[in-house]
Amino acid sequence: MSEKPVVTRFAPSPTGSLHIGGGRTALFNWLYARHTGGKFLLRIEDTDRERSTEANVQIIHDGLTWLGLVPDEPPVSQYARAERHREAVQQMLDQGRAYRCYLTVEELEAEREIARAQGRAIRSPWRDKEKTGSNLAHVIRFKGPIEGDTVVNDLIKGPVTWANKELDDLVLLRSNGDPTYNLAVVVDDHDMGVTHVIRGDDHLNNAARQSLLYQAMGWEVPEFAHLPLIHGPDGAKLSKRHGAQAVGEFAEMGYLPEGMRNYLARLGWGHGDDEVFSDEQAIAWFDVKDVVKAPARLDWAKLNHINNQHLRKADDGRLAGLTREALEKQGEQLTADVDDRLRRVVGLVKESAATIQELAGLSLFSIRERPLKLDEKSLGLLNEETRERLSRLASHLQSQADWAPEALLIALKSFAEIEGVGLGKFGPALRGVLSGGAAAPDLASALAALGKEEALGRLADALCSAQ
RNA sequence: GGUCCCUUCGUCUAUCGGUUAGGACGCUAGAUUUUCAUUCUAGAAAGGGGAGUUCGAUUCUCCCAGGGACUGCCA
Numbered sequence: 001m002s003e004k005p006v007v008t009r010f011a012p013s014p015t016g017s018l019h020i021g022g023g024r025t026a027l028f029n030w031l032y033a034r035h036t037g038g039k040f041l042l043r044i045e046d047t048d049r050e051r052s053t054e055a056n057v058q059i060i061h062d063g064l065t066w067l068g069l070v071p072d073e074p075p076v077s078q079y080a081r082a083e084r085h086r087e088a089v090q091q092m093l094d095q096g097r098a099y100r101c102y103l104t105v106e107e108l109e110a111e112r113e114i115a116r117a118q119g120r121a122i123r124s125p126w127r128d129k130e131k132t133g134s135n136l137a138h139v140i141r142f143k144g145p146i147e148g149d150t151v152v153n154d155l156i157k158g159p160v161t162w163a164n165k166e167l168d169d170l171v172l173l174r175s176n177g178d179p180t181y182n183l184a185v186v187v188d189d190h191d192m193g194v195t196h197v198i199r200g201d202d203h204l205n206n207a208a209r210q211s212l213l214y215q216a217m218g219w220e221v222p223e224f225a226h227l228p229l230i231h232g233p234d235g236a237k238l239s240k241r242h243g244a245q246a247v248g249e250f251a252e253m254g255y256l257p258e259g260m261r262n263y264l265a266r267l268g269w270g271h272g273d274d275e276v277f278s279d280e281q282a283i284a285w286f287d288v289k290d291v292v293k294a295p296a297r298l299d300w301a302k303l304n305h306i307n308n309q310h311l312r313k314a315d316d317g318r319l320a321g322l323t324r325e326a327l328e329k330q331g332e333q334l335t336a337d338v339d340d341r342l343r344r345v346v347g348l349v350k351e352s353a354a355t356i357q358e359l360a361g362l363s364l365f366s367i368r369e370r371p372l373k374l375d376e377k378s379l380g381l382l383n384e385e386t387r388e389r390l391s392r393l394a395s396h397l398q399s400q401a402d403w404a405p406e407a408l409l410i411a412l413k414s415f416a417e418i419e420g421v422g423l424g425k426f427g428p429a430l431r432g433v434l435s436g437g438a439a440a441p442d443l444a445s446a447l448a449a450l451g452k453e454e455a456l457g458r459l460a461d462a463l464c465s466a467q
Numbered sequence: 468g469g470u471c472c473c474u475u476c477g478u479c480u481a482u483c484g485g486u487u488a489g490g491a492c493g494c495u496a497g498a499u500u501u502u503c504a505u506u507c508u509a510g511a512a513a514g515g516g517g518a519g520u521u522c523g524a525u526u527c528u529c530c531c532a533g534g535g536a537c538u539g540c541c542a
Contacts (some may be wrong), residue, residue: 013542048541105540119469139540157472166470174540181542205471205537228473228535235534259482263479267493270480273490292480295535299478302492351502362504412501427501443501 006038007195010069011078011185013045014056017246018063020298021200021230021238024264029198030069031265031286041192042071046079047184058107063247068257068279076192078184083181086185087141088217089172099170101126102138111209121168140173142183144212152207155196155225155288169336170209177301182206186213189222198225198288201295225288228268228295235297242298252355254326256314266306267296276309304354311359316347319359326360327367334367341367348405349441355401365435366449371461378432386429387463389419393426394459403452409444433462 008029012022033040044060046052064070092098101124103111108122115122124141145164172183179187185206189197197207204226214221232242244250250260262277269292271277271285311319313368320342329332335341345366346359353359374382382390396415400408416423427443434455440446447455 011542015542023491047542051541101540108540113538116468121469121538154472161473162470167528168538171540176540178540180540185542200536203542206542208471226472231535233478237535266479272481275479275491291497296480297478299492302479305492349504423501425501429501431502439503441504463489 004193004195006036007031007041007193008033008038008198009041009043009189009192009194010064010071011043011045011188011199012060013048014053014060015048015051016056018060018250019245020237020247020250023063023067023069023247023260024230024267025198025227026064026069027067027198027261027264028269028286028288028291029196031282032196032198032288033072034283035286038195039072040069041073041194043192044075044076044077045181045184046077047082047179047181049079049178052079059246059248063251064252066251066257067247067260076188078188079129079182081184081191082179084191085184085187086173086177089179089183092142092172092216093140095216097143098130098140098298099124099127100138101141101169101171102131102136110363121166124169124174127169135173138302139171139175141169141171142209142213142216144169144209144445145184149417150208150212152211152224153205154207155223156293157204157226157336160204160207164212167209167212182209183213184220186210186217190214190217190219194222196223196225196288198227201226201228210342216346225291227291230267230294231295231297232274233299238298254322254358254360255303255307256310258314259303259310262310263303263306266299268292276306308351308354311350311355313317314350316350317343319346319350319356322356323360326356327364330360332364332367333369335369337399338367341449344451348445348449352441360441362441365438365440365446368436368438370454370457372433372436373434374462377436378435379438381429381432382462385424389397389426390429390433390459391463392419393454394463397447397452397456397459400452403448405442405444405448408447409442412443430459 010022010026010029012018018217030040032038044057045058045433058140063074089098102127103124111124112122125144127141144167148164150162150164150167154160170182171180173179207224207226211221230238232238234242238245244253258279261279261282265286266275267280269286269290271290274281276287320339323335323342323346324338342363345363349362350359353362393415396418397411400411412423416425419425423443430443431440433445434440434443434446434450441449
């Protein structure tokens with residue numbers, strides 16, 4: 001249908017935080033734009049002056065930036081375009097496609113009640129009446145067709161049909177002259193050259209009225225694609241009690257943006273059996289028409305799994321930096337050489353971490369300063385026999401040149417062989433000495449993460465202090 | 468109440484009339500193992516209900532049920 005380059009947009013309203021569902025909507029718009037070589041735009045729907053705040057606009061920008069979904073052009077403020085919206089209304093007024101409605105709030109309410117009781121759409125009596133020269137407060141309504149049907153060919157849902165008589169005449173301009181959402185979206189999407197309106201399912205009903213508006217203005221109707229919403233694990237609308245709902249919260253919890261993108265893309269869209277994929281792959285594979293029709297539930301376990309997979313692939317230097325930030329936020333005391341230490345440990349423990357927060361927890365043992373304070377359990381493992389064995393192990397390791405995990409494992413095993421015992425005979429004690437009792441990876445990795453000097457130092461500390 | 472949307476393992480999904488209904492997460496069992504984890508192997512687990520079309524329906528049509536959205540001078 002469209003030979004023109006694709007233009008998509010994300011159009012959140014700054015009346016709250018950036019919801020994870022909104023994040024996914026942005027992601028799908030972004031993916032589709034990238035897939036088609038088109039443009040991805042951002043428009044802030046701030047026509048609700050009561051509830052829109054600058055702080056929320058900032059939250060949207062922060063969230064999108066974190067997710068890596070940066071628009072290709074500067075964001076558009078919908079409210080700033082109010083003059084243009086009024087212009088469009090004037091055109092419809094001139095062409096008899098809109099009318100002034102003088103219904104008071106009370107009258108409207110009464111009418112609404114009647115209409116609802118009769119199971120029909122509300123109709124203003126002013127639709128076919130003209131009140132010339134009146135200064136009375138009034139809104140401007142769209143004069144929609146009463147006969148026939150309106151069909152929206154949704155890219156995801158397929159053709160959806162409404163009887164025009166079911167569609168009420170929506171308000172275009174409020175009594176204070178401010179444009180309403182439904183009018184503003186249409187005018188803005190047209191002016192911004194949006195070819196594909198990809199948004200939440202909750203707007204499906206609006207799509208009918210909006211296509212009528214496009215037609216009244218003599219504009220080409222864009223393609224519509226309505227994404228099913230994201231629900232909580234229990235199937236109910238996602239809310240705070242499900243753990244998190246704002247994009248910022250997921251960032252705080254230590255999920256990686258690429259992991260988030262992967263998981264979100266996978267929620268409601270799939271490409272065969274592929275579960276873990278890169279942005280490049282997602283871009284190459286994505287098409288709105290493949291989006292699933294049914295709403296999906298947020299699954300923390302799977303999110304963790306996907307994120308873990310991306311953690312494994314991530315650059316260790318970057319992870320070290322992120323881990324450091326997390327530790328700082330937790331109020332951990334950081335030594336001067338913390339970056340070096342993290343750089344060494346992060347790659348060795350990341351496979352068992354789902355988030356940066358967990359990575360921080362698993363790395364903690366390595367950034368403690370000597371001498372370590374051993375916990376009860378570790379102390380208890382240091383009996384006479386073990387102490388002597390560890391002392392022999394220390395000298396065994398002293399001559400160890402290759403301090404990589406693989407080599408260390410071999411060294412550990414050969415030592416056990418020399419001693420004529422299994423690793424289990426001294427492993428737990430060594431672990432305690434190296435970590436103080438904190439979480440730590442396997443022995444070889446722990447030794448490697450600490451580095452030869454630190455590891456042997458900790459060993460020496462424990463052996464002499466307990467003497 | 469009305470309009471519209473949705474319905475495959477617990478969850479995310481594959482299937483595009485013919486399959487032992489596949490994969491992933493999670494779960495269970497076993498193996499590996501110095502703890503936890505990782506890794507490996509195996510296993511349990513699904514087409515909401517009812518009609519119809521068809522040689523044959525998860526797949527097409529209709530009805531019902533359940534869930535959801537909208538029904539604002541919010542977006």
